[in-house]
Amino acid sequence: MTCNRKPILSFLRREHGAATVETVIWLPFFIAAFGFMVDLAMIFNGQAKVLRVLQDVNREYSVGNIASTADTEKQVLAELSKMEIWPSAASTTQVAGNIRSTVVIPTRQLTITHFFGAFASLEVDVTADMTVEYFEG
Numbered sequence: 001m002t003c004n005r006k007p008i009l010s011f012l013r014r015e016h017g018a019a020t021v022e023t024v025i026w027l028p029f030f031i032a033a034f035g036f037m038v039d040l041a042m043i044f045n046g047q048a049k050v051l052r053v054l055q056d057v058n059r060e061y062s063v064g065n066i067a068s069t070a071d072t073e074k075q076v077l078a079e080l081s082k083m084e085i086w087p088s089a090a091s092t093t094q095v096a097g098n099i100r101s102t103v104v105i106p107t108r109q110l111t112i113t114h115f116f117g118a119f120a121s122l123e124v125d126v127t128a129d130m131t132v133e134y135f136e137g
Contacts, residue, residue: 032115039111039119046085046110047124053079054101054128061092061099062130069094076101085109088123099130 053076061072069092076090080103089104107122108114 035113035115039113039116042112043107043110043119043124046105047126049083050080050085050087050103050105050124050126051128053083054103054126055130058092058099058101058128058130062133064133069099072099072101076103094132097132099132100127102127 057066057072057075057079060066060075061069066072066075072092073090076092077087080087080090085105086109087103087105090102092099092101094100103126105124105126107119107124110124111119114120
């Protein structure tokens with residue numbers, strides 16, 4: 001029985017699969033980086049949506065379409081619940097002709113992958129200010 005070593009040695013010296021091995025090694029890092037970017041983008045997107053809601057509701061209060069700060073808070077919570085965002089805190093105050101609404105949202109509600117534990121413990125504070133435009137008299 002003769003053993004021809006030439007094909008075996010030729011196979012071992014080939015470098016055609018080197019790129020595949022490197023890809024398999026780096027792929028988890030690229031997937032993790034992509035997931036991180038997606039979660040971060042979703043947090044910023046959620047923050048922008050909440051800010052828009054706060055600005056719209058503050059505007060309604062500022063022109064007199066909403067009667068009180070308590071009604072403003074209720075309206076903010078109602079609008080956010082339509083987007084399935086449940087804030088851990090919401091407040092509206094009026095001081096010296098300025099309306100300020102603040103909402104605190106856990107980031108775990110805004111992320112998609114929930115892969116990064118650091119995002120689970122963070123909260124996003126969103127605040128909108130508006131000047132009162134109506135005067136009772």
